[in-house]
Amino acid sequence: MMTRLLPLFFVAVLPAPALAAGDKPFFSLANTDFIVLLAFLLFIAVLFYFKVPGLLGGMLDKRAETIQAELDEAKALREEAQTLLASYERKQKEVAEQAERIVADAKRDAEAAAEQAKEDLKTSIARRVQAAEDQIASAEAGAVKEVRDRAVSVAIAAAAEVIAAKTSAADQNSLIDDAIEQVGSKLH
Template structure:
């Protein structure tokens, strides 16, 4: 049943007793040498290092969250600024379009007026040329008619001179 109550288990001839006594002496030496304190201090140092790493990780996480919040805020601001710039650009484009239309209409009106003026000048010049040609033609015709009427009569040098001057005076 139980090994503790068997005869001969507690005798010094039993090698298991010597293993147990050696183990107790070994643990005693370890305790006397301060190994538990050394192990404890090593474990405490390791725990402190891990705690420091955890604190550093928490600080870095907080910084990352703050940076992420700032980036999101800047993104919203940049999107708002981009929307404002787009609206301003569209307004400028509309304004430039209206100005361009106005300038185009003004230019077209000015060119149309210039063309009408040139046409009026050409018409006036053509009318003047037609009038001058009509005057020349009528003077020549009058000269021929008068010459034909007078050819039947005797020639008068004063009348011939007056007829010759009619063409010059009508122009």
Template sequence: MDATFWATIALFLFIGIVFYLKVPGMIAKSLDDRAERIRNELDQARKLREEAQEVLAEYQRRRKEAEKEAEDIVSAAEHEAALMVEEAKQKTEEYVARRTALAEQKIAQAERDAVNEVRVQAADIAVEAARRILQDRVDTKLAGDLFKSSLQDVKTKLN
């Protein structure tokens, strides 16, 4: 009985004890449990990935909506700005037209006032010239007699 024989017997005894204690079943069960745990983790990872893709799709949809809303806001602001510019231009033109009309009215009034002033001065000059001419040519005694005579005529007509 040599060492090889005892080593073989020890090997068979070890294999027998291992099978008696159901070690291969425990190893298989342990591997099956680990495989199940890995499968569950893969399923959970797949679910998390799907949820992440749904969340990503939702955020992309929201981003697109926000971009469209921003474009709409910019478009509306540009349209409103164009309307404001047009309105300001129209109001400016109306203001200029009113100011021009007012200036024209003031110029016309100034012209009328100047013409009237010239007429008044011309009339004053003509009256003064006539007074001087009459004063030089008319006798004061004759003028006084004419005045008294005219006064008598008026008194008789009034009575």
């Protein structure tokens, strides 16, 4: 540090304008330039005696170390932030892929459920159609039976009238006896 101040000292000690003053000698206490030079040199000496340049250098070094530590910490924080950002981007990508898989699975499940519902509907319609056809067939069979029964009863009534009109009481009694024997033989 001292070597840096040495050229400054020579510039201060040999001031060209002060030597050119002419009427007063430079190294006299009556010359204000000389007094200012002495005060300046004394001030510099006091600064060196109290080690102010070293203190200033130490303070500057300490401040430089603090700034470097802050820069290192900021660099570490930046790297950590970049790592976290990459981690979050990776997680976001995984979550997006998982969401796409869930949506695709849901679509497949919905399509399968729709197909199953269609099949169930077809089966239900087929059962109802079959039930309706069975009811129609049963109603048709009942109607045919009713028509036959009515035709039989009408035929019996007509035959009874014809028989009653054409047969005598003795013939009727013999027909009744023959029918009773036939029924009796069939029941036993």
